[in-house]
Amino acid sequence: RGRGTLTVAIPGNYLSESTSTIEPNTTGWAPLLNCTLSRATGGTASDGCLQMRSVAAGEMRCRTSASYAVIPGVEYLAFADASGATVPERIGIRWLTATSTEIVITWAVTTATASATWHRIAVADYAPAGAAYAQVVFSSTPAGAAVNSLFDNVYLGLPKRSTGNLLSANAETSERASEYAATTNCTVSRTVPMVNWSPLLYVAGGHVATMTVTANGAAEMRCTDTPPVTPGVEYEAYAYIQPPAAGSAAWIELRYYDSEGVRVQTTRGVLAAPGTGWYRQRVPATAPADAATAEVAFGLSTATAGQVLRCDTVVIRVGPRYETGSIIPLEHSDFEAGVGGWTTVAGVATLSRSTPWGAAFRSGSYSLTVSSATATESTIRSPKFTLESTGPHRYEIAFQVSAGAWNVATGIRYYNSGGTEIASESTVPVPMGTPGWWLLVTDADPPDLAVKVALELTLTATAASSTVRFDRAAFYPSLPIDDAFVNEATASVSLVMRELEVGNLLTVSRTTPDGVRTLVRGPDGLIDRMPILDSTVAVEDYEAPLGIEVTYNYETYEVGETTPDRFGLWTRTVPAGDPNEVWLKDPGMPQRNIRVLAQRAPDWQRNIAQGEYRVRGRRNSVILSDVRGGLEGELLIWTRSDEERRNLHWLLDPGRVLLWQAAPGMGIEDVYVAVGQVTEGRTVPQAQEVWRSWALPLRQVDMPTALGVSGSAGRTWQDVLAEYGTWADVLARFSTWEDVYLNRPKG
Structure with missing residues (x-):
């Protein structure tokens, strides 16, 4: 998201994108007291922002035009970006009864001072007894008329938390x-x-x-x-x-x-x-x-x-690890609180944490700084770490030469259960590259009796007063850097990308033989410059076409760069299976996907909006047409068991956009559809017969782009534990386990 650029909605926002970003107008907002509203420019989430202007001296307020359903006893959060050069502002949640009568307004503390610079305001509270709806309210108290307060990037919904936070x-x-x-x-x-x-x-x-x-x-x-x-x-x-x-x-x-x-x-x-x-x-x-x-x-x-x-x-x-499976704790790999137990075991090199904050780092805000006053050799060594698996491993660490020049060799020492060194290995010294950050990578194969390892760096300063920095140390099982697996039972492809750099951006796409390139869907929508939060990223592509060879491509980028740092290619084919069966898939909730027996494909229609103008004295009308619409038709299918019938209801219940896929050669291309009024009919008069005949009216729609898989990236049981004190609280708030997973309370 960049300032002045229209973006996707805030995840979980009850407000519409128009109300949240004031694009293209202010219809989502209404005056509440002593103000007029208009759309100004120069916002944060997009170019537009809400301008609240005082009519006279004294407090002015505005609110969302709509009211949003809430549940008494559930905590809700409202926030926005604000700007006001003359007067400070505050944000509130206005709680309403079922008849839209105001109960109370929960107000934030007023901003410390007026500020024309955009800044965040926020408030949270539990919906009071009797509350059925809520509105977002803005308030400020100018000393005269024609004073402006500006707002943008507005949110109302469940409280926001950092993924994995143990705190509430x-x-x-x-x-x-x-x-x-x-x-x-x-x-x-x-x-x-x-x-x-x-x-x-x-x-x-x-x-x-x-x-x-x-x-x-x-x-x-x-x-x-x-x-x-x-x-x-x-x-x-x-x-x-x-x-x-x-x-x-x-x-x-x-x-x-x-x-x-x-x-x-x-x-x-x-x-x-x-x-x-x-x-x-x-x-x-x-x-x-x-x-x-x-x-x-x-x-x-x-x-x-x-x-x-x-x-x-x-x-x-x-604590995260910089590579999946790394045995080096964050304390000894990231150097955020000190030198992480690394010591100089030979030579004159001194170790320290870089300073000040943000001056030198590959991750976090600090790095390990090694300084040598003379042009001599020194060896630094890590603490001992316990091996957690056997087989080949990889040792890596990032470095940056900040003064002078260096040669470096990596080393690994292995210890048995009694703490005795049983083997060691090292590399040939090589010059350290400049400028910027580089990555040292060494492959290793620990001996069978090895229980612990210690990592070494033998550093030779080739000039006096040389300094080099290190960050992101890791020692982890050496697995293929990327791979792809076909799952025929779910008609999907699993993509795994390893040894990614946290903080970079990732793009994943698939290309069909006709050259059409489509982005693959991830937890936050199509994966296009998605921030990398873990060194290993796994993606399940449930929208891969059936029965044809597909080429997958992924690229990683430094933030702000346009040339990829790394890319990979795979070619995979999802078996089409029985040509008499078709897949109906929910792109955002693939757990609902179902394969059913086709009865009859649709006879497609394509509507068009036309206006007819009869010209007096002329035989033929003048016809003005819009573009022709997408496909419309009725798909007939069977379900063959009570389980299939229940699963199809589960798929259709949310009324979401579906992907319909048939085997190649059936004259049907993959199509995203909206399903209208459904007819479930019996195939024979006998009640015991479990087969059902279904008529699904389909209307073609565009592929949903902002929809994320499951819509709940990163939600864990720890989040549930932090939000709810007992299982009784969880049962009172959620109807199903899927609702727990997706964080959808009742109501």
């Missing part, structure tokens, strides 16, 4: 109430600073946890949400932090507690702040054997009275 949505964003408590020498509140967040960053902005120092000295606050953890698992805590001054001794801590509530481990990540902006600081740590819960805390090691520390988008999650 409210602990992450503080949009409803403060989940933070003062621990030492401070007071804690919620404020709404003016921060120019990306319009795509839906979990940041609005209220932030704010710590105000009481007296000179150290100060700290903590999050009161303490999720359960598993001993031996590495977790990572991170947050956006705004320090009071450049160089402030601000920090984030990941703390572990035992079952009695006694703190058993604390790991701190110190922010090397280059200024007073917002910086995302990370800290990873493995939960010790007696850990039961985790906590995140923030503070200043030294501070003066009145200084303020702010935090937003607070997350505790299972």
Whole structure:
């Protein structure tokens, strides 16, 4: 999403795209008090934005024209981007009864000051008793007439959370109430600073946890949400932090507690702040054997009275690995909180974490910095890591030469269960490339008795005062870099792409023999420059054509680049199966797909809108026509069992666009269709007969492009645990397990 560019809707938004982005007009909005509304330009989600202008001095308000169904007791979130050079603003959720009578408005804290720069405002609350509908409300209080407040990128729906966050949505964003408590020498509140967040960053902005120092000295606050953890698992805590001054001794801590509530481990990540902006600081740590819960805390090691520390988008999650199956924990591979246990075992090289924040990194915000004052050889070594599988492995690490020149050789040492070194291997030294970041890759085959490994880098500075940086260390099973598998039972193709670089962009497409190239569908729609969130990406293509050879292609891009860094090709064919059977598929919910027995293909019709004008004295009319419409016809099929019948109802119930596929040679091309009124008939008078005859009126439509597979990318049981306290709460909120998976509460 770029500023001034119309984009797809915010996932899960109850508001229409027109209401959310004010495109092409303001029909989704209505005045509520002392204002007029119009469409202005220069928005965030698109060029358009909502302009609310005061009629006279005093508070002005506007609201969404429509009301949106809500369920009492369920938490909802509203946010928007705002701009107001003269007066600060606030956002609210207006709760209404079934007869549209206002119950109450839940208001956000008013923005700290007026700001013409676009900034995020947000509020969340539980729908009160008696609430049936909700509206989004904007408010500001100008001192006179003709004062403007601008709004764009508006959302109303269920709370947003970062994928995999163990903390609740409210602990992450503080949009409803403060989940933070003062621990030492401070007071804690919620404020709404003016921060120019990306319009795509839906979990940041609005209220932030704010710590105000009481007296000179150290100060700290903590999050009161303490999720359960598993001993031996590495977790990572991170947050956006705004320090009071450049160089402030601000920090984030990941703390572990035992079952009695006694703190058993604390790991701190110190922010090397280059200024007073917002910086995302990370800290990873493995939960010790007696850990039961985790906590995140923030503070200043030294501070003066009145200084303020702010935090937003607070997350505790299972620590990611930079390659799937890597045995190197984040603490030792990403160097966000220190040098990760790496040491100099020979030579004069010194190790440190890069500084300040954001100065040098391949991922995160820091890297391991190796410096040599003399032109000599040094060897650095990692801690020992436990092997988790046998067979070939791959050792990789990214590097960047920042001063002087270097040669490098990689090495691996293997240890048995008693900790004795039993083997080692190393590569021939080679010059380190410049400029920019490079990747060292070494393949290895651990011996049978190897239980642990330690990684080495032998670095030779070929000039005095040389410096090199390292990041993203990994040691993982060496599998094919990509592959594709055909699943005949589901008429689909599984694509697997490994060793991708997190943060880059991915495009996946298929090409048929006639040269037509189509993007493959992923969790957020067609995969076109999709952000890579994991080093291994698996895609299930349920829309692959039947019985013909298809070529798959994938490309990866650096952000902002147009030339791919990497690409791959596969050729696969999905067997067509019995030519008397056809597939009816839901592109967004492939679990509903069904193969049925065809009775009769449609006799297609193609309507056209025409206007006839009879000219006096002329035999022939003047006909004005629009373009001819798509295919329309009735598909006749059979279901042969009660299970097939129930599955077909399950497929048809949501009324979504379907893909109809038949075997090649049947005179029918793959077509996306909308299904009209369905007729389910019996084939014989006997009630016991399970066969049914179905008439499905079809109308051809365009392929849905923004629809994602299952519509729930990244949702896990941890998300359910963080949102609902008991299974009774889950059962009260959802009708089916599919609704749990897709996060669709009742109503």
